[in-house]
């Protein structure tokens with residue numbers, strides 16, 4: 089049966105990780121996959137998570153199934169983090185999923201179930217898996233203009249002009265904060281304009297928020313999402329604990345449906361559970377149990393928030409440091425890096441220049457020009473600045 093298959097296309101980001109491992113040069117630098125790293129280049133277990141894990145080890149009595157929706161304490165905590173003080177709070181329902189990836193797929197399946205001829209509008213560019221996941225669920229995908237390659241910021245005018253054409257059969261997928269891959273976020277005014285368009289033209293807003301706390305802070309990073317939630321009848325959210333709890337491999341996330349009533353939201357939740365049954369059935373428990381433990385304990389929550397703030401500050405320091413290092417080498421061509429948010433920046437380097445960075449300098453960045461700021465180390469900023477200037481000459 090399977091002989092007729094052609095070879096799979098490698099994941100452009102995950103395959104970089106393997107190439108990096110195989111590189112024997114001591115000066116090599118991994119700016120590829122979106123994983124947070126500390127100043128030693130490590131991705132440690134967060135203290136709050138570690139303490140929750142110890143508690144869980146002592147108190148957990150069984151590994152019996154939890155249920156289709158996963159941990160309901162976790163689900164409630166996810167809604168609290170994102171929409172607590174909005175009018176949507178009482179008309180929303182959440183399902184624990186295997187990462188935000190699981191949420192993206194479940195929500196895509198839900199859209200297909202409700203309306204098979206849905207078109208999902210995705211920013212150009214966007215997270216590598218957005219298009220494949222939507223298409224795998226049977227949905228059509230259309231790109232909207234987003235990144236201005238000249239200014240390295242969002243081209244709001246072009247984006248809003250295109251989104252004004254989206255109608256009732258359309259879904260507009262937005263990054264909640266810390267846009268992957270560009271690092272360029274829409275402004276609060278853009279969120280307001282998109283909310284108004286959704287209400288005027290009837291498209292469904294879909295927010296994917298995988299980096300809450302990595303931009304301007306936990307609350308600030310949800311401000312756009314909250315404005316939407318407050319002002320539209322219906323919207324969907326995919327959220328992730330991979331980055332802000334450092335739970336990557338534990339596959340921890342949630343799908344949230346906001347409707348005009350709690351009853352409607354719960355109906356959608358029920359249909360997601362039925363879809364999950366036809367797929368992976370139930371999400372893995374461990375990561376969600378850790379998050380629920382942290383967020384239901386004031387002391388662990390305080391520890392987690394301060395760790396998250398520290399990570400956020402490190403990213404900002406590195407952004408400022410890299411910009412300065414390039415300036416110290418006589419150029420202001422990379423000043424935009426300081427203005428970007430979160431873990432990533434699209435540098436504007438071409439595929440050829442990215443290959444040159446890798447071959448000549450041992451610097452691994454994604455082919456679309458994206459670098460992971462968390463992969464930088466203070467003592468290597470000058471090396472990177474020189475390399476960037478060398479390949480862009």
Ligand code: PLP
Pocket residue numbers: 122186187188189190215263268296298327328329330336340341
């Ligand atoms: N959405 C975006 C925008 C991402 O960058 C990622 C990164 O991994 C995901 C979703 C998937 O996250 P998860 O690990 O929770 O599946």
Ligand code: TYF
Pocket residue numbers: 099101102120121122123215216217268
């Ligand atoms: O964009 C990133 O680097 C992260 C991690 O297929 C990731 O979101 C990368 C590739 C992939 C899934 C997740």
